[in-house]
Structure formats: C-alpha cells, structure tokens
Amino acid sequence: MKMHMTGHDRRYAVEQLALSLISGEEFEFVDELPPDGDRAESCLHVAPHTVIATTKMWYHGVYAEATGRTERPADGDEIAQKRAVDYALRISLYRAVKKNLGIQPPWGALTGIRPAKIAEKMLAEGLDEVATSQQLKKRFDVTATKRKLMIDAARAGIEVERKLDKRDVALYVGIPFCPSRCAYCSFVAGSIDKWGHLIDPYLDALKREIEGTAKILRGTGVRVRAVYFGGGTPTSITAEQLDSLMTTLSGCFDLSDLWEYTVEAGRFDTITPEKIETIARCGADRISLNPQSTNPQILKAVGRPYTEGDFARAMAEARRVGFHSINADLIAGLPGETEKSFLRSVNDVLALAPENITIHNLAIKRGSNFHADGVPMPLPEEKDVARMLFKAEGILDRNGYRPYYTYRQKYTALGLENTGFSLSGHESPYNIIIMEELATIISFGAGGVTKLVHPETKFISRLNNHKYPLEYIENIERCTTDKEKVREMYLSIQ
C-alpha cells in the first residue's frame, strides 16, 4: 500500500501500527499519492491547544476516513509533544483501518512489544485495576481479554520487582545448535550438519567467557537469581558436554540464592533420559519441553520431527528425575492448523499438567526459510488464529493457568501476542525479568545480548556478543572483556 504523510514526518509511528494492523501488507511511503490502488494519506494539524490527525484510506476498493485528536502539551516539552503527535496519528490510522476492514483488532491501537509495561505504569501511578482497564479501553481501544492479560502480567511483574534487590542479576547461556532447522526459525541456530564441527571449540569459548566474566565480577556483590539455558536447543549437545558446561557455571558463580534454573530441551529428537538426568543433577529445577503441536503432520510440515507420544515420554522422564516446574511451548497458527487441531494440542498438553504452558503465535520473520522452503500446507486465516488463542485461553483459565508474561512480535496474525501461563506459584521469574526489563541479564554465547538495567536510573544499555559461532569463537577475548562494563555499573552504585 502506498502511504503519504502530510504535515509530518513521523513515519515510524505510522508504519509500526500499520504493519501490526494489516499483517502481510507492505507499506511504501511516497511523495505523491497515486489516483488509484490501495493507498492512504496520514495528515497532521497542530492547533494551539489540540493535535489533530486524519487518515484517509482506500483499501481493496473501500474508502474510510477517521480522525484522532489529543491535547497539545505545553511548548518546550518536546518529548511530550512528539508523543501527542504519535498518539493522534496512530489513533486516526487505527480508526480508519477498523472502519475499512470492519474488524476489531484485539490490541486496538497499541504498538510495542511489552504491553504489560503500559498497564504497570498506570498501576504505579495509582490507578486501580478497573481504572487501568478503562484507560486502556479509552486511549487505545484494547479489547477486554487483552486488557485483562496486560493487567495480570503487570501484577506478576510488580510482584517480582518488589522482591528484586539492586544487585540481583540473571544469567543466560546460549547453545546455538539444533539437529535441523525448523522452517519458521529466525534464531541464530545452525543445524548440527552445518555447524557440528564447531560444537567443541564453541563450548571451550563459552566456558572461557563464563570463567572470565566471573573473575571480572568478583567483588561487585552481584547475586544470581535466575539461570536460563536457551538457544538453539541446549540438548543438542551430549550429556557429558552439558555436564561439563553446567559444572563450569556452578563452579564460577554462586548459585545458592537462585529462584530458578531453567534448561530448554525444546526438540524431542535431542532428548534422552541421560540428558534429563544430567540437567537435574547439575542444578536445574525447571525444564522446557516444547512440542509446539502434538500433531505429527503439522510438525512434519515445518521440519520438526515428532512421533506420537514424544511429549508424554519426555514429561514422564522429567517427572521421574524430580522436575517440579515444567514448561511446554505451543504455537498457534502453524500451517495446516485448524481450531480443532490446535485445541487438541492444548488438551494433550494439559492432560500431562506441566506447571507452565506458553502459547506463541507463528511469526514468519525475514531470517526464516519459511517461504524459500515452500511449506506444503496453507496457513490458517488470521481471524481463525485469533479464535484459537481465545479458546485456548479459556481452556487454560478453567484449568487454573493464569497469564504471567506476554509480549508481541512483528509478523504475527493480527499482531497477536505470545503469552506464558502458569499454575499459581510456578511463574518463571526469568521470563518476567526479561520481558519487563527488571534486572540485568548477563548473556554468554553467540548472539548473546547482555542487557544492563541500571538499578537506580533504570537506564538500559546492551553489550552484544558476536552473532555466529565462528565469529564468537574468534572474538571470545572481546566478548569477555566487554563484561568490564557490567563491573563498572555495579561498582558505581551504592
């Protein structure tokens, strides 16, 4: 769709919302609108006391026009003025899209990946839950289900924040290997075929980074509250390699104050009883077993080997060695998925009662092979994905699972979210910390991003490790010495 801006240059504000409201559409910003075809004009008028935006939209032969207005902040407060302009532009665009398509977007005019933060801010400002919900409806037209989700996740965030001390941190360890690459994957994860020869040197480098960072952080008083092994698929490496890596970590950092230690064992073709036992013996108390679906045909279409009963076998093994917190990931909207088949997966997972169930929405990002590989089954319609999610949330609610963190990604149907659900008392602090940006996360491994959250100012800065394993191995010295910045920050606070 061609887009033209009149009276402003806030392209980002307009484009982000447009992308989440009409997924799959490409937007081209032009100096002049063509006389026909799909097109929209976003106009801004700033009056002495009011900011007024109008969007005119011609889409699939239908014309719609809508206005958004807000109070103009006082001169001199540039940030507040920009916010007011963005808000008016977005609201007018949202109303025009809603009129044009005749649908109610679940998240209304809200953009951004961390919706709970908005509810958290309102609650922190003294609004109660009813008033917060009313504000979210009035300002952004968020639907009742999503308002409740935002407030539930905000409450869980506030609970963890209350317990965090200013030197509390989390550790992330990345294993960027998988037995093969799933069609929708956009992570830095290479198949063992392609990168298998790098595993040993990678693990050596990873241990050097962990040991070096532990030395750097000596005397800073940081206290580790959560550990998370992700990837890739950490269980792609052998039980001996897992043992050696986890032993290195526990030898370098004091893990006696941990709230949680998670290892992802995402793909069933990597899980063995020996690995599950090793993970438990080396200190993890939470494991993530991720069927994504329990339908072998659907999984086959996206290149994830799955045999009937895989999830049940892994659950039984995890229970046998004593895991009391188990997460299971599902994805709504996979190719060939129907409401019936998705809800069957939800019920299959529920039948084994993992403490956490995370429901993702399929996001086809640029880094994936999804379109290049040609997936043999069609994607479900967006409205059907929204319905799958709505029904799944109802089922989980009736079974005692409450949402505790949520985030949105680009390229999902209707801008729908990913949400973690939990039985009471099993909410993962790591997931809350990462989503709400509550504390520093020190990341080890290729593609790792250490996110420094200043405990007093809440200012966030990042340290990026090299993205791919070979570059990471070759630059391990730099990735390690970069952690001096973590030390500096903790020494600078009282």
Ligand code: SF4
């Ligand atoms: S298991 Fe996860 S990280 Fe590995 S290829 Fe599949 S989606 Fe990517």
